[in-house]
Amino acid sequence: MVINVIGTYMTIKISSLICLIIPVLQFVTFFWMPESPNYLLMKGKREEARQALIALKGSDEADRSLDVIVEVIEENRLNKTGFISIFEKNNRSKLVTLLGLRVAQQFCGVIAFNIFAQTIFQESADSISPLLGTVILYTVQIVFSVLSSLSVDKLGRRPLLIVSAIGTICVLLAGGAFFFIRDVIKADTSHVSFAPALILILFTFCYSLGLQTMPNFMAAELYPTNLKPYACTIGDVMFYSFSAIVSQYFQFTKDNYGLFVPFWTFAVCSIIGLVIIVKFMPETKNKTLEDIQKELSSK
Numbered sequence: 001m002v003i004n005v006i007g008t009y010m011t012i013k014i015s016s017l018i019c020l021i022i023p024v025l026q027f028v029t030f031f032w033m034p035e036s037p038n039y040l041l042m043k044g045k046r047e048e049a050r051q052a053l054i055a056l057k058g059s060d061e062a063d064r065s066l067d068v069i070v071e072v073i074e075e076n077r078l079n080k081t082g083f084i085s086i087f088e089k090n091n092r093s094k095l096v097t098l099l100g101l102r103v104a105q106q107f108c109g110v111i112a113f114n115i116f117a118q119t120i121f122q123e124s125a126d127s128i129s130p131l132l133g134t135v136i137l138y139t140v141q142i143v144f145s146v147l148s149s150l151s152v153d154k155l156g157r158r159p160l161l162i163v164s165a166i167g168t169i170c171v172l173l174a175g176g177a178f179f180f181i182r183d184v185i186k187a188d189t190s191h192v193s194f195a196p197a198l199i200l201i202l203f204t205f206c207y208s209l210g211l212q213t214m215p216n217f218m219a220a221e222l223y224p225t226n227l228k229p230y231a232c233t234i235g236d237v238m239f240y241s242f243s244a245i246v247s248q249y250f251q252f253t254k255d256n257y258g259l260f261v262p263f264w265t266f267a268v269c270s271i272i273g274l275v276i277i278v279k280f281m282p283e284t285k286n287k288t289l290e291d292i293q294k295e296l297s298s299k
Contacts, residue, residue, distance in 0.1 A: 001135055001137075001138030001139065001141075001142070003019060004118070004131070004138065005131070005135060006018055006019075034055045034056060035048070037049040037052045037065070037066070037069055038069055038073065040052060041069055041070060042073060046066075046070075049066060050062055050063070050066055053065050075225070075226075081227060083230050086230045086231060086234065091223075091227065093280050094222045094223060094231070095231075096280050097222060097276065097277070097280040097281045098218070098219055098222065098234065098235055098238070099276065100272075100275075100276025100277050100280065100281070101161075101214075101218055101273070101276075102235060102238040102242060103242070103270075103272060103276070104161075104165050104215070104269075104274060104276075104277060105215040105239070105273075106238075106242035106246055107242060107246060107266060107272075107273065108172065108211065108269065108270045109172070109246055109250060109262060109263070109266035110203075110207055110211075110212075111246050112246050112262065113203065115250075116250065116251070116254075117133070117134045118130035118131070118133070120196050120197075120200050120259075121134065121196065121197050123196040124196045124197040128197045133197050133201075137200060137201060137204050140201055141204050141207075141208050144204075144208035145208045145213055148208060148209050148210055148213055148214075149213055152210075152213075152214065153285060153286075156283050156285040157210075157221075157281075157284055158277070158281060158282075160214065161211065161215075161277055162274065162277065163209060163210065164206055164207060164209040164211045165210070165211060165270055165273060165274040165277065167205070167206025167207075167209065168203060168207050169267050169270045169271055170206075171199060171203045171206055172203065172263050172264070173264070173267045174199060175199040175259075175263040176259075176267060177260070178192075178195050179196075179258060179259040179263060183260065215235070216235075218281075219231040220232060222282075222284070249265070253265070
């Protein structure tokens with residue numbers, strides 16, 4: 001939201017210099033960031049790891065957490081597995097779940113809508129300015145992402161993800177229908193010229209309920225400790241690969257066929273993601289890693 005506002009009134013050079021403040025602050029303050037206790041324990045530096053835990057969690061939690069981490073690291077050493085293990089039969093349902101989460105998260109078109117937000121708001125004629133629309137869009141995204149994060153441990157992962165996915169599918173189908181009626185059938189839509197802005201804001205609301213945040217941490221909840229690094233890496237590769245594909249696809253189809261094509265394509269992809277989530281993803285709320293593994297194995 002900030003960069004959209006800044007970029008509207010300032011040059012690319014000035015906008016970049018303003019944004020440079022954030023990474024500079026991070027660079028300076030990270031001099032005081034303690035090293036990861038896991039890393040220090042893996043290197044045999046137990047006392048340094050204890051001091052890092054005291055800095056991060058306080059002295060009361062440090063010793064208890066230290067013993068737990070030592071136990072996990074030792075278990076990982078005994079059960080060391082390679083990257084290829086993530087594709088073995090007993091891990092395939094987790095991999096399919098991870099794929100479904102990333103498909104639903106990215107192939108709903110969110111990255112394209114974020115990049116081309118002002119372009120889509122221009123489709124609303126004079127009913128709302130592109131800048132105001134973009135500010136509203138990101139405000140909705142911020143507010144409901146925070147609310148989703150606060151409620152995820154009360155309502156559960158599956159319900160929020162399913163509701164979020166169904167909401168985005170409905171909005172995408174409605175958006176595609178509007179652009180099809182306007183651009184292909186050539187019907188008069190001047191009386192609902194605000195529809196593109198409303199569609200984008202409703203999409204952002206539905207997406208922020210679950211799809212925006214939860215797929216980012218589900219890999220860590222689905223996989224055992226010795227496979228978490230590989231799973232998170234695969235999840236991140238999917239995230240950025242799908243983002244690149246979606247943004248290019250949106251621009252190509254918008255320019256050559258009309259906005260209804262990407263909207264309906266994203267709706268179909270979201271339906272596929274929803275089916276995978278419903279069929280394969282377990283509820284992880286208040287469950288131990290062992291409980292999650294048993295449920296996934298039974299599936």
